Amino acid sequence: MENLLQPFTLNDKITLKNKVLMAPLTRCMADDDLVPTQSMADYYARRAETGLIITEATIIRPDGQGYPNTPGIFNEKQIKGWKVVTDAVHQRGGKIFLQLWHTGRVAHPYFFDGDFVLGASAIGIEGTVPRVRELKYTVPKAASLQEIEQLIQDYRQAAANARIAGFDGVEIHGANGYLLDQFLHYSSNVREDEYGQTPENMTRFPLAVVDAVSHEIGAERCGLRLSPGAYFNMEKDPRDRQVFDYLLSELDKRTLAYLHVGIFDDAMTFDYLGGSVSAYMREHSRQTLVGVGGYSAESGSTAIANQQFDLLAIGRPLIANPDYVERVRTGQSLVEYSDVMLATLV
Numbered sequence: 001m002e003n004l005l006q007p008f009t010l011n012d013k014i015t016l017k018n019k020v021l022m023a024p025l026t027r028c029m030a031d032d033d034l035v036p037t038q039s040m041a042d043y044y045a046r047r048a049e050t051g052l053i054i055t056e057a058t059i060i061r062p063d064g065q066g067y068p069n070t071p072g073i074f075n076e077k078q079i080k081g082w083k084v085v086t087d088a089v090h091q092r093g094g095k096i097f098l099q100l101w102h103t104g105r106v107a108h109p110y111f112f113d114g115d116f117v118l119g120a121s122a123i124g125i126e127g128t129v130p131r132v133r134e135l136k137y138t139v140p141k142a143a144s145l146q147e148i149e150q151l152i153q154d155y156r157q158a159a160a161n162a163r164i165a166g167f168d169g170v171e172i173h174g175a176n177g178y179l180l181d182q183f184l185h186y187s188s189n190v191r192e193d194e195y196g197q198t199p200e201n202m203t204r205f206p207l208a209v210v211d212a213v214s215h216e217i218g219a220e221r222c223g224l225r226l227s228p229g230a231y232f233n234m235e236k237d238p239r240d241r242q243v244f245d246y247l248l249s250e251l252d253k254r255t256l257a258y259l260h261v262g263i264f265d266d267a268m269t270f271d272y273l274g275g276s277v278s279a280y281m282r283e284h285s286r287q288t289l290v291g292v293g294g295y296s297a298e299s300g301s302t303a304i305a306n307q308q309f310d311l312l313a314i315g316r317p318l319i320a321n322p323d324y325v326e327r328v329r330t331g332q333s334l335v336e337y338s339d340v341m342l343a344t345l346v
C-alpha cells in the first residue's frame with residue numbers, strides 16, 4: 001500500500017501529501033442558517049492527514065437545498081463559518097476543496113420557502129425527502145434560459161466565495177442525479193432548446209459552469225464529479241453514453257484539477273458503458289482520475305498500481321476512522337462503518 005502514501009502533484013499549484021482523499025459526505029449538521037459549526041471544523045481537522053478533503057456537498061444558493069441542515073456558501077456568515085474549517089485543516093497541514101451543489105429537482109420548496117424547484121425539465125422523481133419523510137418530491141419547473149444564465153453566475157460566485165473562505169479549490173458536483181447531472185441524462189432532460197436533445201446541447205450547461213468556475217478561480221483548482229452510470233435519483237438510458245463520450249472529449253480540451261467518479265460501489269457495471277464507471281472514465285479521459293466506491297486501502301492501492309485511477313477517495317471508512325491514513329500507515333485494523341455513526345460528528 002506504499003503507493004497510497006506517496007505524494008501526488010495535481011498541477012503546478014497543488015501537491016497532495018498522499019493519494020487518499022476524503023470523499024464528500026453529507027452530514028446535515030450545519031446550523032439553522034446553514035453555517036458550518038465548530039464541531040464541523042473539528043471533524044474535518046481530525047481528517048487533515050488525508051491528501052485532500054472534499055467537503056460535504058454545499059449549496060450555492062437557497063433553492064439548491066434538498067436535505068435539512070446542509071451547509072451553504074452564499075452569504076457572509078457561511079463564508080466566515082467555512083473559514084474556521086479551512087483554517088483548522090490548514091493548521092494541521094491538510095488541503096481542502098469545497099463541493100459545490102445544487103440539487104435541482106431533488107430540492108424541496110419547504111427548505112427555502114419557495115413556490116417551486118428548478119430542473120432540466122418538468123420531470124419529477126418519486127419519493128420523499130430523506131429524514132423529513134412527510135415531504136414528497138415535487139415536479140420541477142424546467143429552468144428558463146435566463147435562469148440557466150443566473151445559475152452559471154451563482155456557481156461562479158460560490159467558487160469565488162469558497163476562495164474567500166480559504167478553500168484550496170472546489171469540486172463541482174455534477175454527479176448523483178443532482179442539477180448538473182439532470183441535464184446530462186435523457187430520462188431527466190427532454191428540453192427542445194439549445195440545452196436538450198443532443199450531446200452537444202445536453203452538456204452545454206455543465207460545461208458553462210466548469211468554464212465559469214475555472215475562469216474565476218483557475219482550472220487547476222477546479223475538480224468535477226460525474227456519474228455516467230445512472231444509479232441514484234436517475235433512470236438509465238443507453239443513449240446517455242453518447243452524452244458522456246462527448247462531455248469527456250470536451251473536458252479534455254481543458255485541464256482540470258481532477259475528475260472524480262460519482263458512484264457508491266465501483267463494482268457496479270453498466271452495459272452501455274462497457275463495464276464500471278471508473279474503467280469507462282479512464283478510457284475516455286486524459287484527466288487525473290479519482291476512483292471511489294467500496295474500496296479498501298488494499299484494493300484501492302492495487303487499482304492505482306494497475307492504473308485504473310490515480311487517486312483514491314474514501315467515504316464511509318473515513319466516517320468510522322478519522323485517523324484512517326495513520327491506521328493504513330501503521331497497519332492497524334479499521335473500525336467498521338455503520339449507519340448509526342451518522343448521528344454524531346466524531
Ligand SMILES: Cc1cc2nc3c(=O)[nH]c(=O)nc-3n(C[C@H](O)[C@H](O)[C@H](O)COP(=O)(O)O)c2cc1C
Binds near residue numbers: 026317
Ligand atoms: C452518508 C453519506 C453522504 C454522502 N454525501 C455525499 C455528498 O455530499 N456528495 C457526494 O458527491 N457524494 C456523497 N456521498 C457518496 C460518497 O462520496 C462516496 O461516493 C460513497 O460513500 C462511496 O465511497 P465509500 O464506499 O468509500 O463510502 C455520500 C455517501 C454517504 C455514505
